[in-house]
Amino acid sequence: MSRGEGRRLGNVALIAFMLGSLLLLSLIRARFSPIGKTEEAMKAEEQQVMTKESGKMQTAYGAGASSAAEDEEEETTPTQVGGVVSSTSVAAGNKKQQAVCFETSRRSDTCEAGGDVRVQGRAQTIHVGGPLDREWKIKPYCRKTDAFALAHVKEWTLRPISAAAASAPPRCTVNSSATAFVLSTGGFTGNLFHDYTDVLIPAFITARRFAGDVQFLVSSHKSWWTSRYAQIFQQLSRHEVVDADADDEVRCYPNVVVGPRFHKELGVDPAQTPGGPYSMPDFRAMLRAAFGLERPTAAPTGDTWDIRRRPRLLIISRRATRRFMNERGMADMAGSLGFDVRVADPEATSDVSKFARLVNSADVMVGVHGAGMANMVFLPAGAVVIQVVPYGGLEWLARGTFGEPCGDMELHYLEYRIQLDETTLSEQYGKDDPVLKDPAAVHKQGWNALKTVYLDKQNVKPHLGRLKNTFLEALKLLPHGRQQRNN
Numbered sequence: 413m414s415r416g417e418g419r420r421l422g423n424v425a426l427i428a429f430m431l432g433s434l435l436l437l438s439l440i441r442a443r444f445s446p447i448g449k450t451e452e453a454m455k456a457e458e459q460q461v462m463t464k465e466s467g468k469m470q471t472a473y474g475a476g477a478s479s480a481a482e483d484e485e486e487e488t489t490p491t492q493v494g495g496v497v498s499s500t501s502v503a504a505g506n507k508k509q510q511a512v513c514f515e516t517s518r519r520s521d522t523c524e525a526g527g528d529v530r531v532q533g534r535a536q537t538i539h540v541g542g543p544l545d546r547e548w549k550i551k552p553y554c555r556k557t558d559a560f561a562l563a564h565v566k567e568w569t570l571r572p573i574s575a576a577a578a579s580a581p582p583r584c585t586v587n588s589s590a591t592a593f594v595l596s597t598g599g600f601t602g603n604l605f606h607d608y609t610d611v612l613i614p615a616f617i618t619a620r621r622f623a624g625d626v627q628f629l630v631s632s633h634k635s636w637w638t639s640r641y642a643q644i645f646q647q648l649s650r651h652e653v654v655d656a657d658a659d660d661e662v663r664c665y666p667n668v669v670v671g672p673r674f675h676k677e678l679g680v681d682p683a684q685t686p687g688g689p690y691s692m693p694d695f696r697a698m699l700r701a702a703f704g705l706e707r708p709t710a711a712p713t714g715d716t717w718d719i720r721r722r723p724r725l726l727i728i729s730r731r732a733t734r735r736f737m738n739e740r741g742m743a744d745m746a747g748s749l750g751f752d753v754r755v756a757d758p759e760a761t762s763d764v765s766k767f768a769r770l771v772n773s774a775d776v777m778v779g780v781h782g783a784g785m786a787n788m789v790f791l792p793a794g795a796v797v798i799q800v801v802p803y804g805g806l807e808w809l810a811r812g813t814f815g816e817p818c819g820d821m822e823l824h825y826l827e828y829r830i831q832l833d834e835t836t837l838s839e840q841y842g843k844d845d846p847v848l849k850d851p852a853a854v855h856k857q858g859w860n861a862l863k864t865v866y867l868d869k870q871n872v873k874p875h876l877g878r879l880k881n882t883f884l885e886a887l888k889l890l891p892h893g894r895q896q897r898n899n
């Protein structure tokens with residue numbers, strides 16, 4: 413090999429290395445931004461994927477690249493993403509325009525149309541008689557940058573009804589005076605965290621202003637899913653939920669909203685809610701009404717029984733990964749501090765209202781980072797969430813998913829970080845292995861590496877003495893001790 417060839421090869425290697433680094437960087441950025449796939453997302457992905465590695469890699473790169481690219485954009489810049497233009501460019505041109513598609517956040521698009529609306533569910537087509545300048549396409553699920561989630565979400569079309577059109581619009585077979593609301597329960601549903609953050613909270617944000625006079629047209633409908641959350645749908649709508657993809661009717665409405673609005677992870681931004689400000693406490697009040705939850709706040713009520721009631725600590729169990737290895741010991745220790753202790757696994761029941769009542773009865777909820785933590789939506793205000801963060805530099809993930817949403821839910825948030833002597837990883841890897849010594853190096857290998865090692869292979873055994881301090885801290889945050897003598 414000549415020197416020239418050697419240098420050329422060296423250059424090629426250098427360029428390849430730089431490209432690789434760029435790709436990695438964009439992936440890592442995507443993971444660190446809340447828009448990237450979460451651990452739960454990946455879990456749901458695993459459950460759903462039938463395609464093997466190649467498909468997965470493509471998804472990960474696709475999602476990573478688009479999320480990273482979006483970071484560069486100003487939120488207010490009109491953008492054309494997936495055929496939907498943000499409201500600024502559409503609405504500004506013509507204030508009277510009744511049909512509009514816009515980006516409600518980096519995670520979702522919404523189209524709203526009024527006038528003569530005819531929905532053909534089986535064809536995922538909505539014929540719009542009001543002003544609509546052209547055909548629009550939209551996927552009504554709040555993960556617009558996530559190629560994998562969207563692969564499981566059907567695309568809907570809004571089509572103008574015009575005299576010039578080759579075929580006449582279909583005749584109405586059902587007339588309704590409600591607003592139609594098209595959403596999808598494809599994507600990552602089935603994972604508790606995604607159920608709330610991708611669908612239920614966005615549906616609340618979108619539908620609440622109609623005060624029940626709204627009909628949910630659900631695409632990628634799964635009957636077990638809609639029946640699991642039937643009580644929530646009943647709070648938001650007094651009309652039956654329609655399995656849209658299987659619907660042969662031509663349903664006619666005066667208005668339609670396609671695609672729920674997204675604000676933030678497990679949250680509602682009152683400054684952006686349509687039809688007046690409402691917030692996460694309103695969402696939680698709706699949940700209490702839906703499931704008959706008795707405690708709006710953790711403060712003991714005036715009656716004698718309740719004053720003497722010990723504060724309840726609920727340990728969220730996990731079965732497969734990120735298990736507590738010493739649940740029994742944890743429970744005994746908490747009991748010795750004066751807690752009334754309960755241990756429960758949310759995945760072991762499909763009865764949401766039963767589990768919701770248990771969570772609502774708790775004053776402290778402790779669990780390892782994972783979808784089950786989403787049960788915090790049922791906790792009374794003033795309760796304490798303790799998130800146990802597995803070993804491996806996962807604080808950013810833990811905070812983005814469950815830590816930050818606590819504030820708007822009026823919950824206290826404490827973190828317990830698993831250290832080297834508390835993780836089963838230290839039994840699986842040598843003490844000089846990068847997995848134990850240098851988690852950042854594993855993070856650099858991308859999401860799949862991080863997830864495989866720190867989320868899938870790890871169980872935890874919190875040091876009881878150290879955990880006790882966190883439990884005591886939680887106790888101090890509760891209203892129980894403070895009010896006991898005054899009442």
Ligand SMILES: *[C@@H]1O[C@H](CO)[C@@H](O)[C@H](O)[C@H]1NC(C)=O
Nearest residue numbers: 583584585586587588662664
């Ligand atoms: C629905 O309303 C339209 C317009 O008022 C009417 O022509 C049509 O017959 C109605 N269809 C049904 C099934 O009630």
